[in-house]
Amino acid sequence: MADAVVLERPRLGRLHLRVREPLDTAVGSLLLAAIRDGLAGGATEVVLDLRAVVDHDPAGHGALQAAQALIAAAGARSAHLVARPRLRGLVLRVCHELQDPGARPVACEAMADAWLAHADPRAAIDLSFAQAEQLLARVREGQA
Amino acid sequence: MSVRPALGLGQRLALRGLHAASRLLAGYAAPLVDEVVRRHGLRGATARLRQLQAIVDAIEARIGERDAHLVIGWASLWNGCRFCALGHVHAANLAHFRDTGELFPLDEDDLARRLHTDSDAQLLAHLRAALGERHPATLARLERLYQLKAGHVPHPALVPDAPPTHDRDDDVLALAITTYDWLNPYSLAADEGPPELIALSPLQRDRDLRRRHAAARAAARV
Numbered sequence: 001m002a003d004a005v006v007l008e009r010p011r012l013g014r015l016h017l018r019v020r021e022p023l024d025t026a027v028g029s030l031l032l033a034a035i036r037d038g039l040a041g042g043a044t045e046v047v048l049d050l051r052a053v054v055d056h057d058p059a060g061h062g063a064l065q066a067a068q069a070l071i072a073a074a075g076a077r078s079a080h081l082v083a084r085p086r087l088r089g090l091v092l093r094v095c096h097e098l099q100d101p102g103a104r105p106v107a108c109e110a111m112a113d114a115w116l117a118h119a120d121p122r123a124a125i126d127l128s129f130a131q132a133e134q135l136l137a138r139v140r141e142g143q144a
Numbered sequence: 145m146s147v148r149p150a151l152g153l154g155q156r157l158a159l160r161g162l163h164a165a166s167r168l169l170a171g172y173a174a175p176l177v178d179e180v181v182r183r184h185g186l187r188g189a190t191a192r193l194r195q196l197q198a199i200v201d202a203i204e205a206r207i208g209e210r211d212a213h214l215v216i217g218w219a220s221l222w223n224g225c226r227f228c229a230l231g232h233v234h235a236a237n238l239a240h241f242r243d244t245g246e247l248f249p250l251d252e253d254d255l256a257r258r259l260h261t262d263s264d265a266q267l268l269a270h271l272r273a274a275l276g277e278r279h280p281a282t283l284a285r286l287e288r289l290y291q292l293k294a295g296h297v298p299h300p301a302l303v304p305d306a307p308p309t310h311d312r313d314d315d316v317l318a319l320a321i322t323t324y325d326w327l328n329p330y331s332l333a334a335d336e337g338p339p340e341l342i343a344l345s346p347l348q349r350d351r352d353l354r355r356r357h358a359a360a361r362a363a364a365r366v
Contacts, residue, residue: 054263084263089224089332096329097148107264107294111303114295118304128326129192131301132199135319139202142312 005030007038008049014116015043023056028063035067039074045116046071046078047109050087065094068103077102079112096125149182158186171348176227176331183330199323206316210239210248211282213345218286219320221267222293223328226259227335231344238347241357247364249274252341264290289317 004021015038021027035046048067056064071078080091082105091105101123106112120127151159159181163173180189204212217232230252240248250271258267268290275283291297292314298306301318309315342348 083265085222085224085259085267086261087224088222089328092223092329093332096333108296111295114304114306120304125326125329128322132319132322132326133195135301135315135322136195136199136202138315139206139312139319142206142315 005034007034008047013043014045014047015039015041016047016049018049018052020052023050023053023060023064025057025059025063028060028066032063032067032070035070039070039076044074044076046076047081047112047116048078049081050091051081051083053087054084056087056090061090061094064090065097068094068098068100072098072100072102075102077116079103079115080105081107081109081112083107099123101126151178151182155181155186170346172342172344174227174331174344175334175336176327179330179334196323196327199319203316203320207285209345210236210243211285212236213239214250214282214286215289215317215320216324218289219293219324220328220331221255221259222264222290223324223332224259225324225328225331225335226256227331227342228324228328228344229259230256231342234341235343235345235347238343238345238350238353238357241360242347242350242353247357247360249278251361251365253365264294285313285317288314289321292317293321 004019004027006018006020008016008018010016015035017031017034017038019027019031023031031048038046068078078100080103082088082091088105091103095103095105104115104124106115115124122130159178162177166173166177177189177193180192183189184192200212200216203215206212207215213232213236217229217236220228220232223229233250233255234252237248237250237252240246258270262270268287271286272283275286288297292299292302295303297314299314299318300306300308301315301322343354347353
């Protein structure tokens with residue numbers, strides 16, 4: 001359990017945590033504490049690697065929501081690395097519940113870097129809608 | 145902690161009318177509409193949902209009814225959205241069954257289980273095993289969808305600052321991904337448990353087709 005939440009590669013301004021156990025009450029508490037410490041230490045970006053998490057329970061949902069609320073309240077941006085639909089759904093749901101504009105699930109570290117470096121202040125969800133509208137025009141052009 | 149605006153009386157009444165009209169015209173009502181109204185108001189929600197329908201129509205015009213629903217279904221499946229994933233895969237399965245008289249090899253019940261338990265890699269392996277032999281073009285399309293979704297193939301609509309692309313087929317897939325990256329948070333927030341299987345297409349109204357498809361699927365499972 002001590003290794004359930006691991007601090008990865010220290011980097012200026014970025015907190016990078018890897019969660020290695022199912023997300024439940026105990027792991028959620030560890031995650032919350034690590035995020036609180038990292039934000040207190042001046043992190044403005046959070047990468048949360050959930051790729052090894054295979055399951056979560058309602059307490060895990062609550063813990064992730066509490067952790068994300070801390071990140072949003074600190075004005076930090078975040079990228080959640082996920083490798084299974086159920087976890088991606090949990091992250092999307094939590095970000096939607098909190099209306100956190102600075103968070104999005106990603107599949108790889110390159111996408112996390114790209115998202116965190118992106119200067120557009122719009123939320124991931126609004127960006128997606130704007131991108132869809134632009135793509136619709138291109139797809140219609142292709143049909144013409 | 146959660147920020148969830150309440151629906152006003154006028155919004156609730158309008159939603160009741162919208163859902164009734166949707167049941168009549170499409171054969172189903174989607175609870176996610178309430179969540180879109182909650183966030184954007186009636187006018188904003190109506191504009192967005194109209195745009196959503198235009199997008200689905202455009203994808204269908206480009207790649208055909210069955211593959212459009214498969215692409216949309218899998219774009220939603222990667223996001224963990226059971227309602228949209230199963231609803232669109234079911235619509236694809238019904239279209240294939242109507243056109244060929246055969247079952248498409250993606251069983252809705254099996255996918256529902258896998259959505260709960262499988263990793264991306266396991267789902268891709270399942271997709272290859274199910275479609276590889278008989279539907280290689282559709283498999284290639286769904287594999288490309290995942291490559292774009294995961295950023296293995298950077299598309300500028302999905303990976304900030306990625307170089308421009310001139311691949312129109314990738315644009316169609318990226319359109320499905322961006323659209324359902326936008327919609328799925330609403331449907332995930334509105335999903336309150338295992339739903340009745342609904343085909344998210346006009347085929348939901350074809351009771352005879354749905355009955356024959358369900359009987360064939362049940363027979364194949366024995």
